[in-house]
Amino acid sequence: MLGLGAVSRIARELRRDVQAVHERDPAARGVSDVEVVVLWPGVQALLSHRVAHVLHEAGVPVVPRTLAFAARALTGIEIHPAAKVGEGFFIDHGAGVVVGETAEIGRDVTLYQGVTLGGTGFATGKRHPTIEDNVTIGSGAKLLGPITIGHGAKVGANTVVIHDVPANSTVVGNPGHPVRIDGKRPEGPDADWVHLPDPIADAISGLASRIGALEAAVAELSGREHKGAEVRPIRSARGPNPAGG
Numbered sequence: 001m002l003g004l005g006a007v008s009r010i011a012r013e014l015r016r017d018v019q020a021v022h023e024r025d026p027a028a029r030g031v032s033d034v035e036v037v038v039l040w041p042g043v044q045a046l047l048s049h050r051v052a053h054v055l056h057e058a059g060v061p062v063v064p065r066t067l068a069f070a071a072r073a074l075t076g077i078e079i080h081p082a083a084k085v086g087e088g089f090f091i092d093h094g095a096g097v098v099v100g101e102t103a104e105i106g107r108d109v110t111l112y113q114g115v116t117l118g119g120t121g122f123a124t125g126k127r128h129p130t131i132e133d134n135v136t137i138g139s140g141a142k143l144l145g146p147i148t149i150g151h152g153a154k155v156g157a158n159t160v161v162i163h164d165v166p167a168n169s170t171v172v173g174n175p176g177h178p179v180r181i182d183g184k185r186p187e188g189p190d191a192d193w194v195h196l197p198d199p200i201a202d203a204i205s206g207l208a209s210r211i212g213a214l215e216a217a218v219a220e221l222s223g224r225e226h227k228g229a230e231v232r233p234i235r236s237a238r239g240p241n242p243a244g245g
């Protein structure tokens with residue numbers, strides 16, 4: 001179950017997680033390793049997850065979920081025992097972080113408080129994000145669905161990401177869109193990810209104005225008053241089926 005190999009793997013991962021705190025948390029300057037293990041909730045949640053994950057992979061019932069539950073109660077960080085987490089993972093502050101069952105996290109990834117790596121609905125199978133190496137995800141960001149966040153990308157605080165993110169880019173906003181790729185502002189006709197052309201909405205609004213003109217002509221011929229039709233703005237509904245995961 002938890003053999004010598006697994007214990008030494010967990011010890012190695014714990015050392016890398018503590019090292020990540022020293023590298024990436026300015027508040028950890030001059031703080032000892034023991035203090036980091038005892039007082040950094042992100043490190044405790046990860047240690048608990050690493051043990052729970054080994055037990056989950058070994059098919060042990062109940063215990064992995066119990067460990068995840070206890071870690072959540074203690075730290076406010078919820079990581080499903082099946083989630084795959086690479087070395088050097090750092091969760092700063094931690095409260096409100098949720099990492100779903102099929103999430104995969106590469107090496108040297110940083111998350112701040114309130115980040116969700118979640119699904120988009122009730123789909124089963126792979127339904128949570130894959131985060132490649134060296135990604136940073138700002139506080140409150142929601143990353144939903146089986147999307148891939150490319151190597152070295154940065155996700156801004158409070159961003160909502162539902163599409164793949166290119167490597168070495170910075171994405172912000174809702175919906176999340178790149179504002180930097182390889183350090184440069186995206187240029188050209190595809191630079192605006194928010195105001196995309198919508199040919200169906202354009203066709204419907206063309207038809208609506210022709211129907212309006214016809215109604216006005218009929219009203220004039222019949223001598224009746226033309227009030228004009230009630231026109232409601234078309235709500236844009238883009239992206240994958242929300243229950244499609």
Ligand SMILES: CC(C)(COP(=O)(O)OP(=O)(O)OC[C@H]1O[C@@H](n2cnc3c(N)ncnc32)[C@H](O)[C@@H]1OP(=O)(O)O)[C@@H](O)C(=O)NCCC(=O)NCCS
Pocket residue numbers: 093112137138139140154155156157158159170171172173179180
């Ligand atoms: C996204 C982030 C990583 C970008 O940092 P950066 O690489 O230095 O990039 P910049 O600050 O130059 O920002 C790039 C653009 O995105 C905008 N932007 C940055 N962060 C944003 C955010 N969270 N939401 C919306 N827009 C944002 C900037 O205004 C700038 O816009 P411009 O292209 O019109 O000038 C950073 O702003 C961020 O959100 N970090 C998370 C930090 C965090 O969660 N801290 C919690 C500590 S407790």
